[in-house]
Amino acid sequence: MAFLIIVGVIVGVIVLVGILLGVSDYQRNKxxxxxxxxxxxxxxxxxxxxxxxxxxxxxxxxxxxxxxxxxxxxxxxxxxxxxxxxxxxxxxxxxxxxxxxxxxxxxxxxxxxxxxxxxxxxxxxxxxxxxxxPIIININEVKFYKVDGEILTRTEMSGGEVIGGGTSIGGAVVGGLLAGDVGAIIGSRKKIVSEPIRTNTINDDKRVVNVYIETDDMVKVFQYEYPFFEVFQKYMPEKSFDYISINKSLC
Known part of the structure; x- marks a missing residue:
């Protein structure tokens, strides 16, 4: 009886210590x-x-x-x-x-x-x-801007794995019981399962917007990510390389 009481006390102490440690960790993390x-x-x-x-x-x-x-x-x-x-x-x-x-x-x-x-x-x-x-672009100094680069497309293939076709001992036993030796040979062949081939097309956008700015008789090129093209079209459409090229051809 005394032994059971001692064991109970020890278990209780262990549980209490565990609870205190858990509370301590929770408080520390908090x-x-x-x-x-x-x-x-x-x-x-x-x-x-x-x-x-x-x-x-x-x-x-x-x-x-x-x-x-x-x-x-x-x-x-x-x-x-x-x-x-x-x-x-x-x-x-x-x-x-x-x-x-x-x-x-x-x-x-x-x-x-x-x-x-x-x-x-x-x-x-x-x-x-x-x-x-901040980046400040003086529109008067911009000679032109144009999009360079392209969207690269690649296709990744996965699947096509063939599973099965080997020997199945369980299948051989069952086949042999049903149809003798021939049945054992036929029954030993595993079912062949082929995973379907999947293709995934990935577009890698490498386009950038290059802005050509002339200052102090020098032309400098500043590169921006492609999403800036839309706002450049909005705020300085007359500086677009395509716009300038078309107007030159009409003159």
């Missing part, structure tokens, strides 16, 4: 998560303030409400805002989507082992700030 949320908010506030200072340096008080959004073409895969003002095209990273990308990808988050040093985090922050400088 504190880590809360700390990460706090750090994310601090980084977000810091980036928003830094972005505001950069915009002021370029005399941009706010982005127009009717600015075009070019998705996933800004800094770190964030969206980009594009608008035209005084014969200039402005391209800026959309700050809210950038902050969300930074939080989602843990760009500034310290890991559990605290391997991220303050100097590395500061370096990353400075890189973000440098990348937030």
């Amino acid at each position: 504190e880590i998560k809360q700390k990460q949320i706090t750090e994310d908010e601090e980084i977000k506030d810091k980036i928003v303030k830094g972005f505001s200072e950069i915009m002021k340096a370029y005399n941009i008080t706010e982005m127009p409400e009717n600015a075009d959004i070019v998705y996933s073409c800004g800094l770190k895969g964030a969206d980009a805002c594009v608008w035209k003002q005084n014969n200039h095209i402005y391209i800026c990273t959309e700050i809210d989507s950038l902050c969300q990308k930074i939080i989602d990808n843990h760009i500034f988050r310290r890991n559990v082992r605290n391997c991220e040093t303050d100097s590395l985090l500061e370096k990353r922050y400075n890189e973000i700030m440098y990348g937030l400088k």
Whole structure:
């Protein structure tokens, strides 16, 4: 009887310790998560303030409400805002989507082992700030813009595997019982199953928009992702290479 009581006490202690450890881990994970949320908010506030200072340096008080959004073409895969003002095209990273990308990808988050040093985090922050400088295109300096590259199409094939056709001992036994030796040979053949062949067409878009700008008697080429082509067509259609070529041929 005493032995059972001792065993019961030991089991109870083990269960209690397990519960306490579980509660401790839960509390620890909760504190880590809360700390990460706090750090994310601090980084977000810091980036928003830094972005505001950069915009002021370029005399941009706010982005127009009717600015075009070019998705996933800004800094770190964030969206980009594009608008035209005084014969200039402005391209800026959309700050809210950038902050969300930074939080989602843990760009500034310290890991559990605290391997991220303050100097590395500061370096990353400075890189973000440098990348937030707006791109300003003076339309008067644009000679033309054109699309280069193409959509590459490739076909991937899968399937076509043939399964079966070997010897089945179970099938041989059953076949032999039903029809003797011949039945054993026939029954030993496994059913052949062939997996259907599947084809998948993949489009790899390699198109880019090259903008040729002439400044100081030099022509420089600036490359943009293809989605910018639509807004360039909207804001400076007369600078399109095709438009210029057609008008030259008509003259």
